Amino acid sequence: MKRMVALMLLLALLPVAALAERMYLFPDSNTRALTWDEVAEWDYESLGYGFNEIFARHGYDFIPGGEYDYYFRTRPWYRPNGTGNNQRDCYDKLNRIEWENERLIKEVRAYKRVNGDWGQSIWDSFSTGFDTLQGFDYIELRSGQTLPVYAAPSKSAWRGANGKAAVSTNGAIYAAGWESGYLLLMYETNSGSVRVGYVNAGDIRGGVPMDRVLTFAYDAATVTARCTLTDDPARTGTSIATLTPGMTVTWLSRFYNNSAWDYVETTVSGKTVRGFIRAGSLDIRRSADPLEAIEEK
Numbered sequence: 001m002k003r004m005v006a007l008m009l010l011l012a013l014l015p016v017a018a019l020a021e022r023m024y025l026f027p028d029s030n031t032r033a034l035t036w037d038e039v040a041e042w043d044y045e046s047l048g049y050g051f052n053e054i055f056a057r058h059g060y061d062f063i064p065g066g067e068y069d070y071y072f073r074t075r076p077w078y079r080p081n082g083t084g085n086n087q088r089d090c091y092d093k094l095n096r097i098e099w100e101n102e103r104l105i106k107e108v109r110a111y112k113r114v115n116g117d118w119g120q121s122i123w124d125s126f127s128t129g130f131d132t133l134q135g136f137d138y139i140e141l142r143s144g145q146t147l148p149v150y151a152a153p154s155k156s157a158w159r160g161a162n163g164k165a166a167v168s169t170n171g172a173i174y175a176a177g178w179e180s181g182y183l184l185l186m187y188e189t190n191s192g193s194v195r196v197g198y199v200n201a202g203d204i205r206g207g208v209p210m211d212r213v214l215t216f217a218y219d220a221a222t223v224t225a226r227c228t229l230t231d232d233p234a235r236t237g238t239s240i241a242t243l244t245p246g247m248t249v250t251w252l253s254r255f256y257n258n259s260a261w262d263y264v265e266t267t268v269s270g271k272t273v274r275g276f277i278r279a280g281s282l283d284i285r286r287s288a289d290p291l292e293a294i295e296e297k
Contacts, residue, residue, distance in 0.1 A: 023075055025050040025122060029101045030057060039108045046122040047109040054102050058093040060086055073280055136174035136186045142206030145169040149197040151231060151240070151273040152265060153182035158273040160195060160231055160240070167199065177212035184214060194234040196276070216252035220285050221264065223247040227281040229273070233261045240275050241268045251284045 025042060026034060029050075042050060052060070052068050059081035062069035072078040081089040094102070112118070149165040150157040159165045167173060167187045176184040182198040189195050201208070229240045234257060243249065243266070250265040252274065260279035265272065 023077060025053055026101070029054055030095065030098050033097055034101045034104055036104065036108060039105055040112075041119050043119040043121050044109055044112045044117040046119070047105055047112070049122055051102060051105045051109065054094065054098050054105075055086070055090055057098075058090045060090045070280060136176050137210065137212075139173055139175045139185075139209050141169040141173060141204065141208065143170050145205060147199045147203050149185075149195065149199055150182070151197050151275065153180045153184075153198045154272060155200060156271065157198070158240070158268050158271040160197070161189075165195060165197060167195075167197075175208070175210045177210065177214040179214045179216070183208060183210065193236045193238060194232045196231050196233070216263075219251045221249050221251040221262075221282040223249060223281060224283050225281040227277045229264070229266070229268075229275040229277055231275050233257065233276040240273060241266070243277060243281070249282070251282060254279060 025046065026039075039047065039050070049068070049071060052062070052072070056062075056068075056072040056075070056078050059079050061080050061082065061084055062072065073080075083089050146166050146168050148155075148159070149167050150159055151165075152158070167185065171187060174186045176186070178184075178201075179198075181201045183201065183204070184196070184198055186194060186196045223243045223245055225245060227243050228237065229243055230237045231240060232238050233255070247266070252263045252265060255261045255263055255276070261276040262279050262282055262284075263274065263276055264282070265274045267273065
């Protein structure tokens with residue numbers, strides 16, 4: 001019953017390391033000739049991203065604010081050239097295989113435009129519900145418990161629900177892993193929203209079937225656009241606070257469902273809080289490879 005309820009929540013928060021294989025439509029399009037059949041598995045819109053992915057791999061500068069600019073800026077591997085000279089700083093870097101794959105994708109896309117569109121959508125990969133192999137895994141805790149939930153791994157951290165946020169172990173719970181004796185989990189609240197937060201190991205009775213350790217980047221970041229900090233990136237997007245340009249936060253990692261979210265740490269009313277903002281609102285001074293932001297140990 002718990003599992004059935006949880007599967008109704010259309011959330012698939014996937015940490016960067018777990019999602020590495022989904023960072024590309026065609027991960028090896030720079031080293032291997034693609035086939036018509038595998039390219040045709042994607043629908044017309046998705047192939048537009050697959051086509052541009054070949055150029056984005058080499059830092060192509062897309063039209064600022066356009067759909068491809070926004071999309072590829074959520075890919076951890078994308079580094080725009082920033083020169084505006086795509087001929088010199090992108091096109092000239094493509095190898096023979098990449099040009100062949102570029103032509104094939106254009107050919108398949110043109111065929112679908114004339115003969116009918118079909119295939120999977122790129123967005124399906126990020127809205128398939130709770131995938132127990134990636135991100136947050138379904139866990140069974142001893143029933144009958146009500147556990148305090150904090151917005152950061154500390155009992156002095158900010159708490160939602162006017163300081164009373166808690167999770168019942170009688171409902172479905174999904175967990176990502178441990179940090180400093182706290183378990184990062186995700187659950188549905190009584191109001192029907194979703195909350196992501198931490199519970200202290202000492203508050204849990206009966207053990208936890210989860211031994212994954214979370215390691216975040218802890219990189220300094222500056223807010224570049226007004227945005228909303230939320231602990232519910234799945235449904236309501238309820239605001240914890242509004243972040244404004246110039247504010248400094250700590251960037252922890254990036255997660256995905258049908259959108260890309262930066263997971264950050266800051267303070268609200270003097271209390272530590274972690275939450276999600278839509279990707280594209282930060283200048284992140286990364287000190288480590290983002291693909292290593294979260295790992296299993």
